[in-house]
Amino acid sequence: MEIITVERRILEKNEDIAKENREILRGKNVRTLDLLSSPGSGKTAILEQTLDLLAGRIRMAVIEGDVQTDNDARRIAKHGVPVVQIITHGGCHLDARLVRSAMDSLALDDLDILFIENVGNLVCPAAFDLGEDEKVVILSVTEGDDKPLKYPLAFRAAKTCILNKTDLLPHVEFRSEVFRENVFRINPKATLFEMSAKTKEGFGAWTAWLSDTLLP
Amino acid sequence: MHEMAIAQQIIEIVKETLACRPGSQFKSITVYLRIGELTALVAESLQFAFEALIADTPLAQSRLEIEWVPARARCKSCEKEFGIRDFEFACPACGAAETEVIQGNEMNISRVEIH
Numbered sequence: 001m002e003i004i005t006v007e008r009r010i011l012e013k014n015e016d017i018a019k020e021n022r023e024i025l026r027g028k029n030v031r032t033l034d035l036l037s038s039p040g041s042g043k044t045a046i047l048e049q050t051l052d053l054l055a056g057r058i059r060m061a062v063i064e065g066d067v068q069t070d071n072d073a074r075r076i077a078k079h080g081v082p083v084v085q086i087i088t089h090g091g092c093h094l095d096a097r098l099v100r101s102a103m104d105s106l107a108l109d110d111l112d113i114l115f116i117e118n119v120g121n122l123v124c125p126a127a128f129d130l131g132e133d134e135k136v137v138i139l140s141v142t143e144g145d146d147k148p149l150k151y152p153l154a155f156r157a158a159k160t161c162i163l164n165k166t167d168l169l170p171h172v173e174f175r176s177e178v179f180r181e182n183v184f185r186i187n188p189k190a191t192l193f194e195m196s197a198k199t200k201e202g203f204g205a206w207t208a209w210l211s212d213t214l215l216p
Numbered sequence: 217m218h219e220m221a222i223a224q225q226i227i228e229i230v231k232e233t234l235a236c237r238p239g240s241q242f243k244s245i246t247v248y249l250r251i252g253e254l255t256a257l258v259a260e261s262l263q264f265a266f267e268a269l270i271a272d273t274p275l276a277q278s279r280l281e282i283e284w285v286p287a288r289a290r291c292k293s294c295e296k297e298f299g300i301r302d303f304e305f306a307c308p309a310c311g312a313a314e315t316e317v318i319q320g321n322e323m324n325i326s327r328v329e330i331h
Contacts, residue, residue: 002329004327004328007325009323009324010323013225092218093218093221095221127255128218149303153255186303
């Protein structure tokens with residue numbers, strides 16, 4: 001028997017490419033957000049509103065990750081921004097290599113913010129660095145106020161958290177106070193936004209954060 | 217199920233390790249991993265993915281041995297170190313919420329045994 005000491009990070013290839021992505025994006029002065037959520041919590045709807053509200057002031061582009069279909073990319077394209085679709089063919093998360101290939105088809109010199117809409121999944125995407133500045137985790141009120149405790153990895157990986165579909169609060173048993181406690185229990189320094197992509201309620205704080213805090 | 221992607225990377229690293237030893241004969245390989253509790257990896261899923269990927273390859277008789285690394289943090293206020301249970305990151309001594317994880321995020325291959 002022979003023993004070989006290896007001492008390597010299993011995801012080192014992804015981490016190395018993510019580091020390069022980060023250097024490329026920062027070198028071009030592009031701020032990048034990786035949006036995580038379960039399917040149907042409103043990532044695309046939030047992006048659509050955000051693109052409209054910041055149009056003409058901030059130059060944005062979107063990388064769309066989906067298991068199948070380019071439905072989301074077609075929705076985004078209607079808002080007049082560059083969009084690149086990544087179809088993972090069953091893959092449950094985006095990785096840094098896939099993002100790099102999408103970055104290569106974007107004119108990064110002409111961008112201020114790049115949004116990456118990850119595959120709808122609150123587990124796997126949390127483990128993969130893409131080279132983003134921040135991960136943003138999105139939860140909708142129909143999913144339940146205990147989700148930060150059930151998916152701590154995602155809520156820990158993301159510095160910023162969005163609660164979406166607040167217009168439905170009167171119709172569901174979602175305790176906003178308990179949700180906030182759970183978010184801050186997992187991530188005491190989280191920045192939390194509460195909004196409705198349907199009514200646009202609460203978007204002011206979010207777009208102000210994008211234009212004033214995220215952008216230098 | 218990102219365990220499949222992780223199993224693929226483990227196999228890549230094992231292949232690279234073996235490629236550095238051309239001509240070495242082996243019946244089976246044991247891969248020792250150090251995995252932090254905070255990674256929330258599912259050992260059974262990882263084993264299953266690994267076995268599925270090595271079936272009918274020269275590595276077919278290989279197996280994984282996982283050493284779990286407990287999650288620990290240090291309080292930024294009182295500097296006490298403590299074990300993290302159930303993703304409770306607040307300091308049990310002084311109650312401060314701001315603490316720094318010092319171990320538990322590992323996802324490493326530590327060694328490869330060639331049999």
